[in-house]
Amino acid sequence: MRSSLVALEGGHEIVNQLPVPPIMYGVIALVALLFLLLVAHAFRSVHTRH
Numbered sequence: 001m002r003s004s005l006v007a008l009e010g011g012h013e014i015v016n017q018l019p020v021p022p023i024m025y026g027v028i029a030l031v032a033l034l035f036l037l038l039v040a041h042a043f044r045s046v047h048t049r050h
Helices: 002-009 022-042
Strands: none
16 A cells, blocks of 8 residues: 555645745845834834823
8 A cells, every 4th residue: 555655645735936036035025124114213212292
């Protein structure tokens, strides 16, 4: 039975292609986090105005 399972598998390899190069995931995350940092920085003195 084991040999039949190996024969059924037949060396087929499932490869899922990424939509963008891997380095771009890091760049996108960096840009998103920098944007969130700027938003947080913009609201740093709101509590002193009210």
